[in-house]
Amino acid sequence: MPPDLAALQDWMQEAILAASGADARDFVHGDNRLTAEDRIHIYARGYRQRLLECLESEYPLLAALAGPTAFGLFAQGYIAARPSHSYTLYDFGADFAAWLDAARPSGSAQAVEAIPAALARIERTNAEVHRARGIEREAPAWPGIDPAIAELLALAAGRRWYRPDSCRLLALPFDFSEMLATGEPAPPRPEPMLLAVARANYRVACLPLEPWHYDWLAVLPENPARAMPLPEDERIAAWLPFATAHGLVVAG
């Protein structure tokens, strides 16, 4: 590797990340339209803008709830703290919720300052489920038969069940039901909420869960080879058609 090239790339990346034009004239031509510093700042602004737009795209509800000023502060803090280390921008926002949680003042899990991280967890999970391995390509257990009847047949046949990668579970300190139902920013209620984010027919939905739903889904394996039989619980048997229709569980 040419040492001059390596040194130049180290310098330029540092200049972009720090948004600093220091020493730019040593390396970069300027002219009467744009100085060397101006030209570095074009790249520095582009870097921040691209990552900001990435976060706005992945966290639209948080951006709407927080407003552009507060969301901009969250985003700029995250961009400064966590430069991307992945070949894909899709990975960039993966730690946003954890960073928001770590950056907030310590206090109750249901303090208003904890709302952004909780909402970010939902939106990140939503993004992951969109790209996860889903159940759309699974062969139907009973081809050519109405899905609802097929599930009853599956139930009767003593099938075993697993939770696909396209179904994720969240235990949240806030109830975001109103926001999730309307898609509009609304302050959550400070009450715990259990949620499944799941995909069926390539459509992702956030589904509020009862504790007994959550507990059953949580113990189900993700590996089809380890699928489990239904527990002897009439409520789960009655809920099974809904769970299969929404991609929460799959017959192994």
Next chain:
Amino acid sequence: MTPQPRLGLPNPGDGLGLREEHFPHLMSMPPEAWGVDWFEAITENLLDNQGWGMRVFEHVAAHRPVVLHGVSLSIGSTEPLDLGYLGKLRDLAERFRPLWVSDHLCWTGVQGVNSHDLLPLPLTEAALTHVAQRVRAVQDFLGRPLIVENPSTYLQFRASQMPEAEFLARLCELTGCGLLLDVNNVHVSSFNHALDPIAYLDAIPAEHVVQVHLAGPSDHGTHLIDTHDAPVPDAVWPLYARVWERCGPVATMVEWDASIPAFEVVAAELGKARRVREGLPLAA
């Protein structure tokens, strides 16, 4: 022996970038109504993706030729090549058999960081040797020629020893790689550095040009930025005509990546390209 045009690769005609905003159109309309000969997909949008985006790509690839266009190869970086990324790219290419695989003459980061920008290289002899060695390694790994795109640039390094077109021509000679000639990028870089775009285009080895990009930049007064958020500007069409004269027929594709309008609006840019090729005025 006379070199084959386009490195012997096909000319699939006029193409568009595959963008999420157009998925409903593509999935609801029969392929014969698309009015597009082929599609270019961003490689990174498909890697690790088992969702709707991959399903749409499968549908499109089943009905039209496709090419894979990457933004993270970082062929000019002094970091080692990312073999994990390359392995996934190779798997994707083996699965979908794209007409070709392309990326940019740039670097995207060092020290493990990815800026997700197409950063410029100093155009030096040492950089040329370095990039050529990496292009050869990538071509060996993928088992196919790499198609390299000229980037838009906003600065020039004092260390540079040659024009970008000469750098690309020598890279082609050293490695046998192909070129994705982005005419809009030539326009942007030439404006930003007060250079002659025609001289740039005329220095490009025509037989290595496999594909052409067209796009619309944003005008910031003192400089242009390659935003792909507007129609192809008037200044680019004469450059495209020059490219067609030297390199045509060659696959032509319109990029539109921000403020994306309806599919028909983007496809209409291809209609303008056809009129330019036929020597007709842009407006019918």
